[in-house]
Amino acid sequence: MPPSIKQVAQQAGVSTATVSRLLNKPESVSSDTADKINQAIAALGFRPNFNGRNLRAGRSRTVGVVVPTLSNTVFAQCLQGIELAARSLDYSVMFTATEYRQEDEAAAVDLLLSHRVDGVILTVADASASATLDVLDSERIPYVLTYNQPQQASRLSVSVDNRAAARDAVAHLIALGHTRIQMLSGYFHASDRAIQRYQGYVDAMREHGLTPLTPIEVPRHTGLGVDYLQSFADPQQRPSALFCSNDLLAFAAMRDLRALGLRVPQDISVMGFDGIPLGEMMSPVLASAVQPSEQIGEVALRTLVAAIEQGSPDGAGQPASSILAHAIRHGGSVQIFVP
Amino acid sequence: MPPSIKQVAQQAGVSTATVSRLLNKPESVSSDTADKINQAIAALGFRPNFNGRNLRAGRSRTVGVVVPTLSNTVFAQCLQGIELAARSLDYSVMFTATEYRQEDEAAAVDLLLSHRVDGVILTVADASASATLDVLDSERIPYVLTYNQPQQASRLSVSVDNRAAARDAVAHLIALGHTRIQMLSGYFHASDRAIQRYQGYVDAMREHGLTPLTPIEVPRHTGLGVDYLQSFADPQQRPSALFCSNDLLAFAAMRDLRALGLRVPQDISVMGFDGIPLGEMMSPVLASAVQPSEQIGEVALRTLVAAIEQGSPDGAGQPASSILAHAIRHGGSVQIFVP
């Protein structure tokens, strides 16, 4: 058992309250008792026990984070942003992944709530129909969604405008002369963002008088199977450009296209969504709708803390949802359409 | 304030002790009182407060994780493995990053210890000279190193054999006819692994009667500067193969080589270390010494839990350090040497 405030008090010849004061409001302790106490603290190697403090205070200065997976760089970057911002505000981070399983979302949040985190940052499959969010609402635990753009304005969120970003991406392809543009997407039911991005695709096509094609939905772990691209063998059949709902999918598609003997971008252009850093290091550079993942995390954390500290003395400003700016990254994976 | 065990007890007409018993040893409570209590729990939406429990128990079933950064996929995967394994063993994870700053290592561990985590998993700059590890040792907090291979056998760790893996990687290049092989590495002082990998490089060179070249040390964030490759312009000067201490560096190098007008692998072969998944999706595939990052995380967590539960009734086996198997991934970034 590590030393407690009690032993420090004894060693320093003061009461536990004074030790506590030194820890929390140092200016309210005379400098010589402070010295004595600090000495005792150093001698004993004392470190405050946050469990005691939290129990007493009813707050933990800890936030919970729930993401689908860390295998997708996007979420890793986001968590990175969260942790960095949390540290700067003296908050700690408890982390959980769900592997895209909705049951696990609920269990994860449950566990976090048992730890009495002050709030939660999460990305869910579908923000408009999530039992998990309902729990959070009913228990009045502050939370902030990342990547999700909920219908309900009451739900705090931080994301790009997925629909607009997708529209811009597809408009970019159209501007380069492409007319047969098809979307490759993860399962819609597993990601409300994928749906919004598809809507953006449709927007762009319609705006330019083009006919949207049926999207190709594929499972997340796009393994070795290239069945989903079978029709691409026929040059008449295949689109001239493929717009993927995320960069990982774009990479998988490019690999599979290559396996089919197709060249990117000469035979087909490929555009992604997310703008993961590695996309920029490779050749050809992966064109993509870039979202600022680390910043999404940072802003989400700040928003959450604002929500947590609502009405507290030093409470930050009113928390509000944010739509962060996206950008279109041009890259060699996309080429002017040549008939 | 959420409901406490006390309110549940009152609502169910029993004592708090009985509620606690139902929560912890359900079989020691009669089935009808159990019913009453469960009903009260459901009605109140009760959730145990781990702070109270931890305070009392002196254990938290929480582990702390400290990694340099999540921008490197390797650590993201590792954290993923940790979290997954933790969840399966009913442990929670508090996460921190250090951005490779040693001061932050100490601060991070300090914070985790204040939260009274039961143990820590961490990757440090230099496992043989780390104030942070000394603290952990002196406070008798169980910890497991990941990626680091400490000199001191007393320190638990999970990693590949960095030296042997590097030796194998370089031997692969030599087998393909390369003789002028140079190493590109992150700063040695920031990573003991980098040193071990350099030793492996030297081993392989010497074993084959070749002269090791002076390694090129570069900062982590290999920006746009290509100065470090300036000498490569001269075909006589440059090595025929570049062995990079990690995959991120390999990608950056390939990008910079391209900027210099050099082709990979025709003009120069490039080999990495880590074997990040994306390396396999691109063209050319990045040849690399693959370490099983997610598994490293998983094994580290299990080892840590074994150390924590040492001597406890259901204690797992004796904790021990692990050297996991590496593999050499062949890829198009490396080519047979043609004079």
Place this chain on the structure above:
DNA sequence: CTGAAAGCGCTAACAT
């Protein structure tokens, strides 16, 4: 099988 009571470490009134 259940209850009463003590105490884990800490902080916040309330006194002095």
Place this chain on the structure above:
DNA sequence: ATGTTAGCGCTTTCAG
């Protein structure tokens, strides 16, 4: 400026 005291939620003897 400092001490006294009560209590946050929970578990665990000890009695019954």
